[in-house]
Amino acid sequence: MSFTMWRRPLLHRARSTIAATTARTTTWQSRVRWRVAAGTAALHTSRPAFAVKPFLLADIGEGIRECEIIQWFVQPGAKVQQFDNICEVQSDKASVEISSRYDGVIKKLYYEAGDMAIVGKPLVDIDMSEMPEDAEGAPSMPSPEASSAPAAVADAPPPPVPAASSQARADTRAGNSGRHTSLATPAVRRMVREWGLDITQIVGTGKDGRVLKEDVTRHVEGAAEPPSAGPTSTAAAAAPLQEETVVPLTPVQNQMFKTMTKSLSIPHFLYADEAAIDRLVTLRNTINHSLAVPTNPASPPPVRKISYMPFFIKAVSTALHDFPIINSRLDFADETKPRLVMRPQHNIGVAMDTPAGLLVPNIKNVQQLSIMEIAAELARLQTAGAAGKLGAADLKGGTITLSNIGNVGGTYVAPVIVTSEVAIMGIGRTKVVPAFDKHGAVVPKTVVNFSWSADHRIVDGGTMARMASLVKRYCEEPELLVSKLR
Template structure:
């Protein structure tokens, strides 16, 4: 026999079919997901209320459906056939209905009995706050954002945590007053870990008991209902289950769930579960479905691509076992384990958050990019004289600005990048093309008490020395105070690392991927330079340009460095 499958109770609003998860001929089990739909508030899956074989699919992707809409027709399975035979025998049918009623009463009673009671204290109750679904890996608590006694609203951030892949915040699943904090900075937590205890209004606790009481009352009422309503009870069960799914999807949308890096991936709950099983960050998967939705085939193709890269030894940071070298496709022996304490007194000092993040990035860039460093030096005698004159004038006019050598170097670099745009490019993900950037944003490495950061100064080629000086002072101050936002450190196309104020004659800076080159500036010094007739004292600054040899060859690097040196030797060329 055939069985019409309709949309259960999902509320009053229409939803859009975003993905059909089965096809004609598939054998379906009860509660198996049939469709993915999306409304104004949430994305959810429509489960099957019964088992059977898909005979017809009455909807297609993009259709609008609502509660009661016909979506599929099933051919009945063995359970349906058994039901038909029972219907033919009134006595058997009555016995089956009585058994269903008894089972339902028993289940509801068990549910009511097993419902945990809240711990009451006068007019309030204590409720545990646990870590929501953040994947399988433990994360480290880096900051506690509330304290005991604080009144917290639902979705307010409670903790900052950091894992191997991202930093994120844990939101409050409900409102209340912080009674206890069960974790401290540095602790490792995972999905389901107890982090806090909230004190909530007694009404919230009473509602739990009321729900248990109502379950008992419902079971008593069900016993008195007419046997003829057995079928409608079954329909209501399916509707209730689906409604619960919609509610849980709603909660996830409001913040109870976790979205890595706070980036939203357009995917159904089924796809999210699949991604969690494989440990995949959906934000990195290219969605080919309607409106950029990530579908099952996208996840499968992404996994296949990672497998191919791993087999060819070209994948970095894609997970797996065997340590960092294994991730990078190398078969290296592990570091020896040394007990340093047997040689003398030791102390373990944890790395700062910035040190850990930058360390991983630097290691990846050093191993994956074939570095070459071109060394040169520039005569900045005239530039330094001009800089000192302008600083004296600025101080006399009380302009509130100080010109540093770095600002002039930034302008010279911007001019050289216009002449050699390859240095302002990035290699595409597949390594088959260059992405040429039509803007010049320079990253400036800044040494802070917590480690190295690289804020970005935008449109350097379009700004004057005065404007750049003020902006550099401001962004350097923010960096040292730890007030840089993620936007302040994004968008760079070339980086400058200046150690001239400290010392050194040369060094090999590491390319800041996905950029393809970086300039290192060392301490300037007076050197004798031959002018054709005699030696003259000249102020020379050492330049070290590291570059990605896959993109830039040695001859081009030498020309770029020589051009940069010539601009620094005569800054009048910058305005030409």
């Protein structure tokens, strides 16, 4: 066989192989181009992955790390806009309503009412996918595989919640908000939950049936009493079996524990004196008589009756002009060189015994207020404290504190200074005592006792005594106090 005849079949097979390879390459390239185009179309039509945005609980006050969820104003599926209220929270110091910063739909609540929410952690998830999509994306033809296959998992709507589950959740929430829920402070409600009690079974002795801490304790003690089992021995009746109960601290108690523990580092200087306030009694009675009959019914006064506290508060503020160091605070930014910060504002705190515990809101800029304005602001703070509605702004920024223990009945007190202040004044019970006049005759005299504590690291005894004496004089001679009003 010649060489030419042998070469022809070989060339034919080579040409066939090259043609098949070229066809497969063309088919592969077309498939790659089709898949890239399909992927580009998917990029233009899918929703953004960040449509659901976590809404974080922001810091609502000084040093607050957690707060209790009091109530929700929204539920999953609810539409919200910016500044719509989402929930109400109770911190160690105050209750605050949290509002939304976004427009969208609530997808998830991270806490139930009564849970402790952590500052900086998600509070709710808000779906912002209902915002208008980008209209600039060019449409592309869907692939056959995409048209025949189910929708992508990421684009699928969440499965509907069964009606029975939704109704059960609603029933549970309705059961938790019984007829006494609004008549108890967050601290009391938390105590009830921790003890596993039904608040509707507790008899409230507060205003309008409000359930107090004492009511919960009384209810627990009553339930712990064993039923009568007939006559017993005298020894057994005299020494009933008692068990200790572990009770966690309420948020207010926990904050008080931290604050008072820090106060142990302050060396307290104590000073007490007695003031005869008969002339102040006369002035107050005259003012209250005038308030009872307003001169302009169309513009009634902000309060109808004032106590002695507005006078005491104004007397302290007026004396601070002569002793500004009592209104200062220590700055330990450099521990080796502590500094004294002089504060021009007289933000005078007033210790209050509220249903939630001890709280100390303060009246801002007392140096600029009249006695009537102080009385009106004091009444507002007392009402808010009784209702558990004191805001964070009411509780921060104090420069000096007054504690009126006389409302309870005490005469003398050794008040404790908080670390952001250098002095505190305690006020005892006002009472009438026998005294001698200048002729030696026995006459009645109205007196009140003032007890002072000062930070002895920067306030010496002489300064504290002179400050206290000036406050005493303003209370004994209210005409002098009035002459100092600005």
